[in-house]
Amino acid sequence: MQKTYNTKQRTQVLDCLISNSEKHMTADEIVRRLEEQGVNVGKTTVYRTLEKLVAEGRVRKYISEEGKSACFQYVDDKGHCEQHFHLKCVECGKLIHLKCEHLTQLENHVFEHHRFKVDNTKTVLYGVCEECGKKGDKK
Amino acid sequence: MQKTYNTKQRTQVLDCLISNSEKHMTADEIVRRLEEQGVNVGKTTVYRTLEKLVAEGRVRKYISEEGKSACFQYVDDKGHCEQHFHLKCVECGKLIHLKCEHLTQLENHVFEHHRFKVDNTKTVLYGVCEECGKKGDKK
């Protein structure tokens, strides 16, 4: 592993991800959020910092369903998010961590019977959450 | 629905998708594949044709796990691919259509107990297929 310096920018980016760990954030959202707090971090730096954090395993990288940009999310407890699936609402963008027996069973089943090892650090189930489902019904 | 002309290009793009319906193809791959066959179709046209085919429901659009580009796949039997999940191997890119009781159960379970309606036209389970798993073990 490469040496890493603790710079002001790195700390800012990491803090931002930590305080938004329930969400998926794009690089641009991080830059804007920091700007709101009066901190200016170059976009290049954000990208490079994220790259390193992902390599270190402290942050996870996802693809937004629109495919327009990558999303990042802090992983507080290493291994914690590996035991469950993520559901993401395509309407409101809400991210749900779902730890559930059924999902673990599913993984095992797919591996046992279909010989496919699902990687749920890469997998996101897209769909519609309860609230947005209700809204949708009213339309 | 808008009127649609049957042009040479549209036919070429559709044929290409049909003969590769077991795979996810990017717009660029389609252009290159057609070139190999001595057919030149402008990239703009490919994008516009794909857009229409997706709107017609004959082709489905996915996001590649790298997030770099969109992937397209022909849906032969309308509704056929709505009843199952897709597994995609992150190593070799192989796409597996998995129709399985367990997955339907999963959907129902998530909906019943977690009030989340999974949209499996958007969801792809990423992981490692049997062959690539074996290769990986040898490393």
Next chain:
DNA sequence: TTGCGTGCAAAGGTTTTGCATGGCA
């Protein structure tokens, strides 16, 4: 003939790279 389709060029958005400078250890 009508109006959708085509493809070049250019624009738009995200991410990466080059390079000179800045700053941690």
Next chain:
DNA sequence: TGCCATGCAAAACCTTTGCACGCAA
């Protein structure tokens, strides 16, 4: 002091849009 980090500018990609011309029906 040695190296990594930073950030501007520019490049690299993927995708969309504008526009003049082509072609299906």
